[in-house]
Amino acid sequence: MAAKQHVVVVGSGIIGASIAWHLTRSGAAVTMVAEDIGGIATPKSFAWINASWGNPEFYFHFRRRAMAEWKRLARDLLGLPLSWCGGICWDLPADQLEAFAVEHSSWGYGIERLDGAAIAAREPYLTQVPDLALSVAEEGAVEPVAAARLLIADAEARGARFVSAAVDGFVRSGERIAGVVSSAGMIDADHVVLAAGAGSVPLAASVGVTLPLEAPPGLIVHSRPFETRLNGLVMAPDLHMRQTADGRIIAGSDFGGTDPGTDQHATAAVLFARLKERLKGSERLSMEFFTVGYRPTPKDGFPIIGDCGQDGLYLAVMHSGVTLAPLVGLLASDEILTGDIEPSLGPFRLKRFG
Incomplete structure:
Protein backbone atom coordinates (compact mmCIF):
# COMPACT_ATOMS: atom_id res chain seq x y z
CA MET A 1 0.00 0.00 0.00
CA ALA A 2 1.36 3.42 -0.96
CA ALA A 3 2.18 5.75 1.89
CA LYS A 4 -0.14 8.66 2.46
CA GLN A 5 1.02 11.94 0.99
CA HIS A 6 2.05 14.33 3.76
CA VAL A 7 0.86 17.90 3.29
CA VAL A 8 1.84 20.81 5.50
CA VAL A 9 -0.73 23.64 5.49
CA VAL A 10 0.67 26.97 6.65
CA GLY A 11 -2.19 29.08 8.03
CA SER A 12 -5.26 28.27 10.08
CA GLY A 13 -7.81 30.80 8.91
CA ILE A 14 -10.92 29.72 7.05
CA ILE A 15 -9.01 28.94 3.82
CA GLY A 16 -6.23 26.94 5.49
CA ALA A 17 -8.74 25.11 7.68
CA SER A 18 -10.90 24.18 4.69
CA ILE A 19 -7.95 22.92 2.65
CA ALA A 20 -6.63 20.91 5.60
CA TRP A 21 -10.06 19.37 6.23
CA HIS A 22 -10.60 18.43 2.59
CA LEU A 23 -7.09 16.96 2.33
CA THR A 24 -7.69 14.87 5.44
CA ARG A 25 -11.04 13.64 4.14
CA SER A 26 -9.29 12.64 0.90
CA GLY A 27 -6.79 10.49 2.77
CA ALA A 28 -3.75 12.73 3.11
CA ALA A 29 -1.61 12.99 6.23
CA VAL A 30 -1.94 16.66 7.16
CA THR A 31 0.02 18.91 9.49
CA MET A 32 -1.34 22.41 10.04
CA VAL A 33 1.15 24.99 11.25
CA ALA A 34 0.08 28.37 12.62
CA GLU A 35 0.50 30.42 15.75
CA ASP A 36 -3.17 30.15 16.66
CA ILE A 37 -6.31 28.50 15.31
CA GLY A 38 -8.40 30.95 13.31
CA GLY A 39 -5.66 32.91 11.60
CA ILE A 40 -5.28 36.68 11.40
CA ALA A 41 -7.85 37.96 8.88
CA THR A 42 -10.62 35.42 9.56
CA PRO A 43 -11.51 36.65 13.09
CA LYS A 44 -11.85 40.18 11.72
CA SER A 45 -14.09 39.35 8.78
CA PHE A 46 -17.67 40.48 8.24
CA ALA A 47 -18.20 36.90 7.03
CA TRP A 48 -20.81 37.58 4.37
CA ILE A 49 -21.37 34.69 1.93
CA ASN A 50 -22.38 36.15 -1.41
CA ALA A 51 -21.85 36.49 -5.15
CA SER A 52 -22.54 40.21 -5.30
CA TRP A 53 -20.45 43.28 -5.92
CA GLY A 54 -19.56 44.05 -9.49
CA ASN A 55 -17.89 40.76 -10.35
CA PRO A 56 -17.30 39.76 -13.97
CA GLU A 57 -19.55 36.87 -14.95
CA PHE A 58 -16.94 34.11 -14.66
CA TYR A 59 -16.14 35.13 -11.07
CA PHE A 60 -19.81 35.51 -10.19
CA HIS A 61 -20.41 31.89 -11.20
CA PHE A 62 -17.34 30.73 -9.25
CA ARG A 63 -18.61 32.50 -6.12
CA ARG A 64 -22.12 31.14 -6.65
CA ARG A 65 -20.65 27.67 -6.87
CA ALA A 66 -18.83 28.35 -3.59
CA MET A 67 -22.13 29.30 -1.96
CA ALA A 68 -23.51 25.91 -2.93
CA GLU A 69 -20.43 24.23 -1.49
CA TRP A 70 -21.19 25.81 1.89
CA LYS A 71 -24.43 23.82 1.87
CA ARG A 72 -22.54 20.64 1.04
CA LEU A 73 -20.06 21.38 3.82
CA ALA A 74 -22.90 21.91 6.31
CA ARG A 75 -24.26 18.44 5.46
CA ASP A 76 -20.84 16.87 6.00
CA LEU A 77 -19.89 18.83 9.12
CA LEU A 78 -22.71 18.97 11.62
CA GLY A 79 -22.94 22.04 13.81
CA LEU A 80 -21.41 24.43 11.27
CA PRO A 81 -22.44 27.94 12.44
CA LEU A 82 -24.00 28.94 9.14
CA SER A 83 -27.12 31.05 8.52
CA TRP A 84 -28.85 31.59 5.18
CA CYS A 85 -30.47 34.74 6.55
CA GLY A 86 -30.62 36.65 3.27
CA GLU A 138 -29.83 32.96 -0.85
CA GLU A 139 -27.08 35.04 0.78
CA GLY A 140 -25.88 34.21 4.25
CA ALA A 141 -23.19 34.46 6.87
CA VAL A 142 -21.02 32.17 8.93
CA GLU A 143 -19.26 32.60 12.24
CA PRO A 144 -15.82 32.22 10.68
CA VAL A 145 -13.56 31.45 13.65
CA ALA A 146 -16.02 28.88 15.01
CA ALA A 147 -16.21 27.34 11.53
CA ALA A 148 -12.40 27.19 11.23
CA ARG A 149 -12.13 25.60 14.67
CA LEU A 150 -14.77 23.03 13.77
CA LEU A 151 -13.01 22.14 10.52
CA ILE A 152 -9.68 21.78 12.28
CA ALA A 153 -11.12 19.76 15.16
CA ASP A 154 -12.77 17.35 12.73
CA ALA A 155 -9.55 17.08 10.71
CA GLU A 156 -7.66 16.30 13.93
CA ALA A 157 -10.23 13.65 14.81
CA ARG A 158 -9.43 12.07 11.44
CA GLY A 159 -5.68 12.07 12.12
CA ALA A 160 -4.48 15.54 11.16
CA ARG A 161 -2.03 17.34 13.45
CA PHE A 162 -2.02 20.99 14.50
CA VAL A 163 1.33 22.52 15.43
CA SER A 164 1.21 25.87 17.20
CA ALA A 165 4.29 27.59 15.80
CA ALA A 166 5.52 30.42 13.62
CA VAL A 167 6.77 29.46 10.17
CA ASP A 168 10.11 31.09 9.36
CA GLY A 169 10.88 29.56 5.97
CA PHE A 170 10.95 26.46 3.83
CA VAL A 171 12.97 23.26 3.60
CA ARG A 172 14.47 22.52 0.18
CA SER A 173 15.39 19.20 -1.32
CA GLY A 174 17.19 20.00 -4.54
CA GLU A 175 14.84 22.20 -6.55
CA ARG A 176 11.77 21.15 -4.59
CA ILE A 177 10.11 22.68 -1.52
CA ALA A 178 10.08 19.76 0.90
CA GLY A 179 8.82 21.18 4.17
CA VAL A 180 8.83 24.17 6.48
CA VAL A 181 11.14 25.63 9.09
CA SER A 182 9.14 26.62 12.14
CA SER A 183 9.68 27.72 15.71
CA ALA A 184 8.80 24.12 16.63
CA GLY A 185 11.49 22.74 14.31
CA MET A 186 11.63 21.47 10.74
CA ILE A 187 8.62 19.63 9.34
CA ASP A 188 9.14 17.61 6.16
CA ALA A 189 6.35 17.29 3.61
CA ASP A 190 5.49 16.05 0.16
CA HIS A 191 3.59 19.29 -0.45
CA VAL A 192 3.37 22.64 1.32
CA VAL A 193 0.26 24.82 1.07
CA LEU A 194 0.79 28.51 1.80
CA ALA A 195 -2.53 29.88 3.05
CA ALA A 196 -1.34 32.51 5.52
CA GLY A 197 -3.10 35.56 4.10
CA ALA A 198 -0.94 38.69 4.10
CA GLY A 199 1.69 36.68 5.99
CA SER A 200 2.20 34.67 2.81
CA VAL A 201 4.04 37.58 1.15
CA PRO A 202 7.36 37.42 3.06
CA LEU A 203 7.34 33.62 3.13
CA ALA A 204 6.85 33.44 -0.64
CA ALA A 205 9.52 36.10 -1.14
CA SER A 206 12.00 33.95 0.79
CA VAL A 207 11.95 31.47 -2.12
CA GLY A 208 11.85 34.09 -4.85
CA VAL A 209 8.08 34.26 -5.38
CA THR A 210 6.50 37.70 -5.55
CA LEU A 211 2.87 37.92 -4.48
CA PRO A 212 1.19 41.09 -5.81
CA LEU A 213 -0.89 41.47 -2.69
CA GLU A 214 -2.32 44.44 -0.86
CA ALA A 215 -3.68 44.34 2.68
CA ARG A 295 -7.60 41.81 4.10
CA PRO A 296 -5.20 39.84 1.85
CA THR A 297 -6.26 41.23 -1.53
CA PRO A 298 -4.44 40.38 -4.79
CA LYS A 299 -3.99 43.53 -6.85
CA ASP A 300 -6.55 42.55 -9.50
CA GLY A 301 -9.06 41.50 -6.83
CA PHE A 302 -9.14 37.81 -7.77
CA PRO A 303 -7.74 34.88 -5.77
CA ILE A 304 -4.26 33.46 -6.20
CA ILE A 305 -4.56 29.67 -6.17
CA GLY A 306 -2.22 26.92 -7.28
CA ASP A 307 1.31 26.48 -8.58
CA CYS A 308 3.77 29.34 -8.12
CA GLY A 309 6.78 28.08 -10.06
CA GLN A 310 8.31 26.41 -7.00
CA ASP A 311 7.83 22.65 -7.12
CA GLY A 312 6.11 21.43 -3.98
CA LEU A 313 4.62 24.80 -2.99
CA TYR A 314 0.91 25.54 -3.52
CA LEU A 315 -0.63 28.98 -2.96
CA ALA A 316 -4.10 29.84 -1.67
CA VAL A 317 -4.34 33.57 -0.93
CA MET A 318 -7.43 35.73 -1.44
CA HIS A 319 -9.97 38.19 -0.21
CA SER A 320 -13.51 36.81 -0.07
CA GLY A 321 -11.96 33.87 1.73
CA VAL A 322 -15.14 33.30 3.72
CA THR A 323 -17.32 32.93 0.63
CA LEU A 324 -14.79 30.85 -1.28
CA ALA A 325 -13.45 28.59 1.47
CA PRO A 326 -15.36 25.33 0.89
CA LEU A 327 -14.92 25.39 -2.88
CA VAL A 328 -11.23 26.32 -2.72
CA GLY A 329 -10.68 23.59 -0.14
CA LEU A 330 -12.34 21.01 -2.37
CA LEU A 331 -10.58 21.98 -5.61
CA ALA A 332 -7.16 22.70 -4.11
CA SER A 333 -7.02 19.40 -2.21
CA ASP A 334 -7.85 17.51 -5.39
CA GLU A 335 -5.16 19.31 -7.40
CA ILE A 336 -2.55 18.74 -4.70
CA LEU A 337 -3.21 15.04 -4.24
CA THR A 338 -3.90 13.99 -7.83
CA GLY A 339 -1.71 16.40 -9.77
CA ASP A 340 -4.63 16.97 -12.12
CA ILE A 341 -5.28 20.52 -13.30
CA GLU A 342 -8.68 21.95 -12.36
CA PRO A 343 -9.86 24.11 -15.29
CA SER A 344 -12.07 26.38 -13.17
CA LEU A 345 -8.99 27.54 -11.25
CA GLY A 346 -7.27 28.65 -14.46
CA PRO A 347 -8.09 32.38 -14.06
CA PHE A 348 -6.60 32.41 -10.56
CA ARG A 349 -3.02 31.30 -11.20
CA LEU A 350 -0.14 33.51 -10.11
CA LYS A 351 1.31 33.47 -13.62
CA ARG A 352 -1.42 35.86 -14.82
CA PHE A 353 0.62 38.68 -13.29
CA GLY A 354 3.54 37.94 -15.61
Whole structure:
Protein backbone atom coordinates (compact mmCIF):
# COMPACT_ATOMS: atom_id res chain seq x y z
CA MET A 1 0.00 0.00 0.00
CA ALA A 2 1.36 3.42 -0.96
CA ALA A 3 2.18 5.75 1.89
CA LYS A 4 -0.14 8.66 2.46
CA GLN A 5 1.02 11.94 0.99
CA HIS A 6 2.05 14.33 3.76
CA VAL A 7 0.86 17.90 3.29
CA VAL A 8 1.84 20.81 5.50
CA VAL A 9 -0.73 23.64 5.49
CA VAL A 10 0.67 26.97 6.65
CA GLY A 11 -2.19 29.08 8.03
CA SER A 12 -5.26 28.27 10.08
CA GLY A 13 -7.81 30.80 8.91
CA ILE A 14 -10.92 29.72 7.05
CA ILE A 15 -9.01 28.94 3.82
CA GLY A 16 -6.23 26.94 5.49
CA ALA A 17 -8.74 25.11 7.68
CA SER A 18 -10.90 24.18 4.69
CA ILE A 19 -7.95 22.92 2.65
CA ALA A 20 -6.63 20.91 5.60
CA TRP A 21 -10.06 19.37 6.23
CA HIS A 22 -10.60 18.43 2.59
CA LEU A 23 -7.09 16.96 2.33
CA THR A 24 -7.69 14.87 5.44
CA ARG A 25 -11.04 13.64 4.14
CA SER A 26 -9.29 12.64 0.90
CA GLY A 27 -6.79 10.49 2.77
CA ALA A 28 -3.75 12.73 3.11
CA ALA A 29 -1.61 12.99 6.23
CA VAL A 30 -1.94 16.66 7.16
CA THR A 31 0.02 18.91 9.49
CA MET A 32 -1.34 22.41 10.04
CA VAL A 33 1.15 24.99 11.25
CA ALA A 34 0.08 28.37 12.62
CA GLU A 35 0.50 30.42 15.75
CA ASP A 36 -3.17 30.15 16.66
CA ILE A 37 -6.31 28.50 15.31
CA GLY A 38 -8.40 30.95 13.31
CA GLY A 39 -5.66 32.91 11.60
CA ILE A 40 -5.28 36.68 11.40
CA ALA A 41 -7.85 37.96 8.88
CA THR A 42 -10.62 35.42 9.56
CA PRO A 43 -11.51 36.65 13.09
CA LYS A 44 -11.85 40.18 11.72
CA SER A 45 -14.09 39.35 8.78
CA PHE A 46 -17.67 40.48 8.24
CA ALA A 47 -18.20 36.90 7.03
CA TRP A 48 -20.81 37.58 4.37
CA ILE A 49 -21.37 34.69 1.93
CA ASN A 50 -22.38 36.15 -1.41
CA ALA A 51 -21.85 36.49 -5.15
CA SER A 52 -22.54 40.21 -5.30
CA TRP A 53 -20.45 43.28 -5.92
CA GLY A 54 -19.56 44.05 -9.49
CA ASN A 55 -17.89 40.76 -10.35
CA PRO A 56 -17.30 39.76 -13.97
CA GLU A 57 -19.55 36.87 -14.95
CA PHE A 58 -16.94 34.11 -14.66
CA TYR A 59 -16.14 35.13 -11.07
CA PHE A 60 -19.81 35.51 -10.19
CA HIS A 61 -20.41 31.89 -11.20
CA PHE A 62 -17.34 30.73 -9.25
CA ARG A 63 -18.61 32.50 -6.12
CA ARG A 64 -22.12 31.14 -6.65
CA ARG A 65 -20.65 27.67 -6.87
CA ALA A 66 -18.83 28.35 -3.59
CA MET A 67 -22.13 29.30 -1.96
CA ALA A 68 -23.51 25.91 -2.93
CA GLU A 69 -20.43 24.23 -1.49
CA TRP A 70 -21.19 25.81 1.89
CA LYS A 71 -24.43 23.82 1.87
CA ARG A 72 -22.54 20.64 1.04
CA LEU A 73 -20.06 21.38 3.82
CA ALA A 74 -22.90 21.91 6.31
CA ARG A 75 -24.26 18.44 5.46
CA ASP A 76 -20.84 16.87 6.00
CA LEU A 77 -19.89 18.83 9.12
CA LEU A 78 -22.71 18.97 11.62
CA GLY A 79 -22.94 22.04 13.81
CA LEU A 80 -21.41 24.43 11.27
CA PRO A 81 -22.44 27.94 12.44
CA LEU A 82 -24.00 28.94 9.14
CA SER A 83 -27.12 31.05 8.52
CA TRP A 84 -28.85 31.59 5.18
CA CYS A 85 -30.47 34.74 6.55
CA GLY A 86 -30.62 36.65 3.27
CA GLY A 87 -29.50 40.20 2.65
CA ILE A 88 -30.96 43.52 1.61
CA CYS A 89 -28.93 46.29 0.03
CA TRP A 90 -29.39 49.85 -1.20
CA ASP A 91 -25.81 51.05 -1.01
CA LEU A 92 -25.49 52.12 -4.65
CA PRO A 93 -27.03 55.06 -6.51
CA ALA A 94 -30.42 54.15 -7.95
CA ASP A 95 -29.19 53.70 -11.53
CA GLN A 96 -26.28 51.49 -10.46
CA LEU A 97 -28.52 49.48 -8.16
CA GLU A 98 -30.90 48.79 -11.02
CA ALA A 99 -28.06 47.90 -13.40
CA PHE A 100 -26.70 45.49 -10.80
CA ALA A 101 -30.14 43.90 -10.39
CA VAL A 102 -30.65 43.48 -14.12
CA GLU A 103 -27.20 42.04 -14.74
CA HIS A 104 -27.09 39.62 -11.82
CA SER A 105 -30.68 38.52 -12.35
CA SER A 106 -29.78 37.61 -15.94
CA TRP A 107 -27.00 35.44 -14.50
CA GLY A 108 -29.44 33.61 -12.23
CA TYR A 109 -29.04 35.45 -8.92
CA GLY A 110 -32.31 35.48 -7.01
CA ILE A 111 -32.75 39.24 -6.69
CA GLU A 112 -36.05 40.68 -5.51
CA ARG A 113 -36.94 44.39 -5.45
CA LEU A 114 -38.46 45.54 -2.15
CA ASP A 115 -40.40 48.74 -1.52
CA GLY A 116 -40.25 50.63 1.75
CA ALA A 117 -43.10 48.71 3.34
CA ALA A 118 -41.54 45.35 2.52
CA ILE A 119 -38.15 46.50 3.84
CA ALA A 120 -39.74 47.66 7.11
CA ALA A 121 -41.54 44.34 7.44
CA ARG A 122 -38.29 42.45 6.86
CA GLU A 123 -36.21 44.63 9.21
CA PRO A 124 -38.64 46.36 11.61
CA TYR A 125 -35.91 47.91 13.79
CA LEU A 126 -34.37 50.08 11.06
CA THR A 127 -34.77 53.80 11.72
CA GLN A 128 -34.04 54.72 8.09
CA VAL A 129 -35.91 52.82 5.41
CA PRO A 130 -35.33 53.58 1.71
CA ASP A 131 -38.00 53.58 -0.97
CA LEU A 132 -36.31 50.69 -2.76
CA ALA A 133 -33.80 47.98 -1.89
CA LEU A 134 -32.67 44.70 -3.39
CA SER A 135 -33.08 41.43 -1.55
CA VAL A 136 -31.14 38.22 -2.16
CA ALA A 137 -32.63 35.42 -0.08
CA GLU A 138 -29.83 32.96 -0.85
CA GLU A 139 -27.08 35.04 0.78
CA GLY A 140 -25.88 34.21 4.25
CA ALA A 141 -23.19 34.46 6.87
CA VAL A 142 -21.02 32.17 8.93
CA GLU A 143 -19.26 32.60 12.24
CA PRO A 144 -15.82 32.22 10.68
CA VAL A 145 -13.56 31.45 13.65
CA ALA A 146 -16.02 28.88 15.01
CA ALA A 147 -16.21 27.34 11.53
CA ALA A 148 -12.40 27.19 11.23
CA ARG A 149 -12.13 25.60 14.67
CA LEU A 150 -14.77 23.03 13.77
CA LEU A 151 -13.01 22.14 10.52
CA ILE A 152 -9.68 21.78 12.28
CA ALA A 153 -11.12 19.76 15.16
CA ASP A 154 -12.77 17.35 12.73
CA ALA A 155 -9.55 17.08 10.71
CA GLU A 156 -7.66 16.30 13.93
CA ALA A 157 -10.23 13.65 14.81
CA ARG A 158 -9.43 12.07 11.44
CA GLY A 159 -5.68 12.07 12.12
CA ALA A 160 -4.48 15.54 11.16
CA ARG A 161 -2.03 17.34 13.45
CA PHE A 162 -2.02 20.99 14.50
CA VAL A 163 1.33 22.52 15.43
CA SER A 164 1.21 25.87 17.20
CA ALA A 165 4.29 27.59 15.80
CA ALA A 166 5.52 30.42 13.62
CA VAL A 167 6.77 29.46 10.17
CA ASP A 168 10.11 31.09 9.36
CA GLY A 169 10.88 29.56 5.97
CA PHE A 170 10.95 26.46 3.83
CA VAL A 171 12.97 23.26 3.60
CA ARG A 172 14.47 22.52 0.18
CA SER A 173 15.39 19.20 -1.32
CA GLY A 174 17.19 20.00 -4.54
CA GLU A 175 14.84 22.20 -6.55
CA ARG A 176 11.77 21.15 -4.59
CA ILE A 177 10.11 22.68 -1.52
CA ALA A 178 10.08 19.76 0.90
CA GLY A 179 8.82 21.18 4.17
CA VAL A 180 8.83 24.17 6.48
CA VAL A 181 11.14 25.63 9.09
CA SER A 182 9.14 26.62 12.14
CA SER A 183 9.68 27.72 15.71
CA ALA A 184 8.80 24.12 16.63
CA GLY A 185 11.49 22.74 14.31
CA MET A 186 11.63 21.47 10.74
CA ILE A 187 8.62 19.63 9.34
CA ASP A 188 9.14 17.61 6.16
CA ALA A 189 6.35 17.29 3.61
CA ASP A 190 5.49 16.05 0.16
CA HIS A 191 3.59 19.29 -0.45
CA VAL A 192 3.37 22.64 1.32
CA VAL A 193 0.26 24.82 1.07
CA LEU A 194 0.79 28.51 1.80
CA ALA A 195 -2.53 29.88 3.05
CA ALA A 196 -1.34 32.51 5.52
CA GLY A 197 -3.10 35.56 4.10
CA ALA A 198 -0.94 38.69 4.10
CA GLY A 199 1.69 36.68 5.99
CA SER A 200 2.20 34.67 2.81
CA VAL A 201 4.04 37.58 1.15
CA PRO A 202 7.36 37.42 3.06
CA LEU A 203 7.34 33.62 3.13
CA ALA A 204 6.85 33.44 -0.64
CA ALA A 205 9.52 36.10 -1.14
CA SER A 206 12.00 33.95 0.79
CA VAL A 207 11.95 31.47 -2.12
CA GLY A 208 11.85 34.09 -4.85
CA VAL A 209 8.08 34.26 -5.38
CA THR A 210 6.50 37.70 -5.55
CA LEU A 211 2.87 37.92 -4.48
CA PRO A 212 1.19 41.09 -5.81
CA LEU A 213 -0.89 41.47 -2.69
CA GLU A 214 -2.32 44.44 -0.86
CA ALA A 215 -3.68 44.34 2.68
CA PRO A 216 -5.98 47.33 3.26
CA PRO A 217 -7.16 47.75 6.85
CA GLY A 218 -10.81 47.53 7.82
CA LEU A 219 -12.30 48.35 11.22
CA ILE A 220 -15.41 46.50 12.38
CA VAL A 221 -17.27 47.17 15.63
CA HIS A 222 -18.80 44.38 17.72
CA SER A 223 -21.57 44.98 20.24
CA ARG A 224 -22.19 43.00 23.36
CA PRO A 225 -24.82 40.28 22.89
CA PHE A 226 -28.26 41.88 22.52
CA GLU A 227 -31.87 41.06 21.73
CA THR A 228 -32.64 40.46 18.06
CA ARG A 229 -32.49 43.68 16.09
CA LEU A 230 -31.54 42.36 12.64
CA ASN A 231 -33.05 39.41 10.80
CA GLY A 232 -30.50 39.36 7.99
CA LEU A 233 -27.63 41.21 6.39
CA VAL A 234 -28.23 44.93 5.85
CA MET A 235 -26.11 46.93 3.38
CA ALA A 236 -26.98 50.64 3.63
CA PRO A 237 -24.90 53.32 1.85
CA ASP A 238 -22.58 54.03 4.79
CA LEU A 239 -23.18 51.08 7.09
CA HIS A 240 -23.12 47.31 6.59
CA MET A 241 -24.34 45.30 9.56
CA ARG A 242 -25.49 41.90 10.70
CA GLN A 243 -26.27 40.14 13.97
CA THR A 244 -24.18 37.09 14.84
CA ALA A 245 -25.36 33.76 16.17
CA ASP A 246 -24.51 34.85 19.72
CA GLY A 247 -26.43 38.13 19.41
CA ARG A 248 -23.58 40.54 18.73
CA ILE A 249 -24.25 43.20 16.11
CA ILE A 250 -21.21 43.79 13.94
CA ALA A 251 -20.82 46.66 11.50
CA GLY A 252 -18.46 48.54 9.24
CA SER A 253 -18.91 51.36 6.78
CA ASP A 254 -18.90 48.50 4.27
CA PHE A 255 -18.42 44.74 4.53
CA GLY A 256 -14.65 45.17 4.34
CA GLY A 257 -14.66 47.48 7.34
CA THR A 258 -14.00 51.16 7.92
CA ASP A 259 -10.71 52.97 7.37
CA PRO A 260 -9.42 53.06 10.97
CA GLY A 261 -7.74 56.44 10.53
CA THR A 262 -5.10 57.73 12.92
CA ASP A 263 -7.22 57.19 16.05
CA GLN A 264 -8.82 53.76 15.88
CA HIS A 265 -10.75 54.20 19.12
CA ALA A 266 -12.32 57.46 17.93
CA THR A 267 -13.21 55.89 14.57
CA ALA A 268 -14.82 52.94 16.34
CA ALA A 269 -16.82 55.24 18.64
CA VAL A 270 -18.18 57.25 15.70
CA LEU A 271 -19.06 54.09 13.78
CA PHE A 272 -20.81 52.53 16.77
CA ALA A 273 -22.80 55.72 17.37
CA ARG A 274 -23.97 55.54 13.75
CA LEU A 275 -24.97 51.92 14.28
CA LYS A 276 -27.09 52.83 17.31
CA GLU A 277 -28.75 55.67 15.38
CA ARG A 278 -29.86 53.20 12.71
CA LEU A 279 -31.60 50.74 15.05
CA LYS A 280 -34.70 51.33 17.12
CA GLY A 281 -34.60 50.28 20.75
CA SER A 282 -30.82 50.34 20.88
CA GLU A 283 -30.35 52.68 23.84
CA ARG A 284 -28.82 49.88 25.93
CA LEU A 285 -26.71 48.56 23.05
CA SER A 286 -23.01 48.87 23.89
CA MET A 287 -19.77 48.13 22.09
CA GLU A 288 -17.73 45.25 23.45
CA PHE A 289 -14.72 45.58 21.15
CA PHE A 290 -13.59 46.48 17.67
CA THR A 291 -11.21 44.75 15.28
CA VAL A 292 -8.89 46.03 12.59
CA GLY A 293 -8.33 43.41 9.95
CA TYR A 294 -5.90 43.44 7.04
CA ARG A 295 -7.60 41.81 4.10
CA PRO A 296 -5.20 39.84 1.85
CA THR A 297 -6.26 41.23 -1.53
CA PRO A 298 -4.44 40.38 -4.79
CA LYS A 299 -3.99 43.53 -6.85
CA ASP A 300 -6.55 42.55 -9.50
CA GLY A 301 -9.06 41.50 -6.83
CA PHE A 302 -9.14 37.81 -7.77
CA PRO A 303 -7.74 34.88 -5.77
CA ILE A 304 -4.26 33.46 -6.20
CA ILE A 305 -4.56 29.67 -6.17
CA GLY A 306 -2.22 26.92 -7.28
CA ASP A 307 1.31 26.48 -8.58
CA CYS A 308 3.77 29.34 -8.12
CA GLY A 309 6.78 28.08 -10.06
CA GLN A 310 8.31 26.41 -7.00
CA ASP A 311 7.83 22.65 -7.12
CA GLY A 312 6.11 21.43 -3.98
CA LEU A 313 4.62 24.80 -2.99
CA TYR A 314 0.91 25.54 -3.52
CA LEU A 315 -0.63 28.98 -2.96
CA ALA A 316 -4.10 29.84 -1.67
CA VAL A 317 -4.34 33.57 -0.93
CA MET A 318 -7.43 35.73 -1.44
CA HIS A 319 -9.97 38.19 -0.21
CA SER A 320 -13.51 36.81 -0.07
CA GLY A 321 -11.96 33.87 1.73
CA VAL A 322 -15.14 33.30 3.72
CA THR A 323 -17.32 32.93 0.63
CA LEU A 324 -14.79 30.85 -1.28
CA ALA A 325 -13.45 28.59 1.47
CA PRO A 326 -15.36 25.33 0.89
CA LEU A 327 -14.92 25.39 -2.88
CA VAL A 328 -11.23 26.32 -2.72
CA GLY A 329 -10.68 23.59 -0.14
CA LEU A 330 -12.34 21.01 -2.37
CA LEU A 331 -10.58 21.98 -5.61
CA ALA A 332 -7.16 22.70 -4.11
CA SER A 333 -7.02 19.40 -2.21
CA ASP A 334 -7.85 17.51 -5.39
CA GLU A 335 -5.16 19.31 -7.40
CA ILE A 336 -2.55 18.74 -4.70
CA LEU A 337 -3.21 15.04 -4.24
CA THR A 338 -3.90 13.99 -7.83
CA GLY A 339 -1.71 16.40 -9.77
CA ASP A 340 -4.63 16.97 -12.12
CA ILE A 341 -5.28 20.52 -13.30
CA GLU A 342 -8.68 21.95 -12.36
CA PRO A 343 -9.86 24.11 -15.29
CA SER A 344 -12.07 26.38 -13.17
CA LEU A 345 -8.99 27.54 -11.25
CA GLY A 346 -7.27 28.65 -14.46
CA PRO A 347 -8.09 32.38 -14.06
CA PHE A 348 -6.60 32.41 -10.56
CA ARG A 349 -3.02 31.30 -11.20
CA LEU A 350 -0.14 33.51 -10.11
CA LYS A 351 1.31 33.47 -13.62
CA ARG A 352 -1.42 35.86 -14.82
CA PHE A 353 0.62 38.68 -13.29
CA GLY A 354 3.54 37.94 -15.61
